[in-house]
Amino acid sequence: MTSKNWLISGxxxxxCGGVLVAFTDIEVRAVxxxxxxxxxxxxxDKSELCN
Structure with a gap:
């Protein structure tokens, strides 16, 4: 691979990692x-999740 291909891959x-983190955060807040x-x-309301 050339350096341009490595840059695009990176x-x-x-x-993709940022999208996964964003959706996980949204899901946790929705739950x-x-x-x-x-x-x-x-x-x-007294559960560990709500504290």
Whole structure:
């Protein structure tokens, strides 16, 4: 591979990694909002996830 191909490959790996991190963060926040939000029970509010 040439250095240009390595650069493109590196950029693609970083981009894909960034997308995965972003979606994971969004998923964690969505689960926390559903579990600890206004419709949650008292037991769910006391759970480790909500603390």
């Amino acid at each position: 950029v693609l790996v970083l981009l 926390r909002w559903v579990s600890c939000g206004p419709l949650s029970t008292a037991q769910e």
